[in-house]
Amino acid sequence: MAPTRIRSASRSRRAWTGWAYAAPTALFVVVFFVLPIVLVGRMSVSDWGLFAGNRGWNAPENFTEAVGDRLFWPAVWFTVKYTVVTTVILLGLALGLALLVQESSRWTGILRTSFLVPSALGLASASLLFYALYSPQASPFPGQISFLGTPSSALWSTVALIVWRFAGFYMLLLLVGLQSIPGDVYEAARLDGAGRWQTFRHVTLPLLRPSLALCTILCVTGSLLAFDQFYILTKGGPDNSTVTIVQLVYNMAFQGQNDLGRAAALSIVVLAALLVVNLLQFRTLRGKER
């Protein structure tokens, strides 16, 4: 009897010590994560002005007004289009780069570093750089190319910025996947008489699927929540053609409308959509793996 009591006493003392060490994390998570989540839920059903504060219940209206905003559907459509274009181009290029530099030598080391350097910059710094690069006054490109003047050129110019900033990072993730494919698999394919394309199609791609899945999830999530690049580069223009959904949340809350309640409602819609998209991605990408 006595030893069990001692053991359970020491176990409960260890549990207390464990909680003491976990306390800073718990405090952070409760104050800066759980409380805000509860608060955003409450704000989404309240008439909550930026300066006026809480002015009572405003339940379905916040949501109907947020979804009924004239920029809501254009923003959803633009965000989805931007996400698809960015993900396809970015991952395609990153895969190409990874294949180009997968053997290690001094030369490929230099190449890897050149592709990776832009990833060291902040997204805001990179956007400011391209803002100057695209400007008619400072641009080093000859002639009068309009980089941000029309809706489609603004989209492609932003995609170019994002590809430049992130290609090296995704290349690194895919390189890790490539290096984990054992050499004897390639050897076996070669002995079976597979050509380069066949090897790539039937050996490399299937074995790379986990890395590609990770990259896709990261890239889709990041693009759906795009903000900095459009805020700095296009300010949503021309004619609100490049307003993303997060920008719409920001504008509702802090620019013009000053309606935190409606912005909270929209941000909850965004959260729910993101959870659904990620759930679907996990399912399809994991399903294919088997």
Next chain:
Amino acid sequence: MSRLLMRTPQHVLAGGLALIFLFPLVWASLASVSPQAGTQQTDGWGFANYATLAHYQAGIWRYLFNSLAISLMTVLFTLLASVTGGYAFAMFRFPGRNALFLLTLAILMVPYATLLIPLYVLLNSLGLQNSLIGLALVLSMFQLPFATFMMRISFEAVPGELREAALIDGCGSFRALQRVLIPAAKPGLITVGLFAFLAAWNDFITPLVLISDSDKVPLPLAVANLRGQVMGIVDYGATEAGVVVLALPCIVLFLALQRHYVRGFMSGALKG
């Protein structure tokens, strides 16, 4: 030889791509010191654009100080919470352990915008509105999922005998953490610190929402605000100088540590 010849187009293609990737950085550094109409640097090469930047509103030193203070506080808070938290999750069994760990990781699932709107209100009621400390606390919270995960696996990778030896030697749990576990988990500690620093230095939307006093904004926000100050005419020279000042510390840190973390990525892959 024929193998080498076959690969030549591949090398040329890769080299060309590398030049394209380096071009914007080289261009920005050169353009910031070269003569250009509509900037402060109109004839000859020189640093007039940097002088403009230095005297912009509260002065660049103010914004550099803000950025540095925010980044260092974020590193400090992140390390403090993730080292103790990682230790608790790796070494102790306590009720609510898994729930708290999953809750910490769940921060990754929630968009910044969804959290920033209530945080704007919450910081006001905590008296932390417009303060660098409040901003650093929020940025640390965004770092917690990665940092806690990283410190947990770093501590779990420390050999069990080493930990037990420390405890049997009569070290209290804190002494064991301080003397044995922290030195053994140094690479993890450096990675967490570096990521927290870079994330805080480069973050844009968080200060944009939480800081409204223009003297307290960090450098990225100050450079973004600097465009279009004078009657809507943008001083691109000063913008280019600002980009260089923003990017330089990141690139230097990256080049100094890339061997460390690119190899870390790779060796992890070989083991996996």
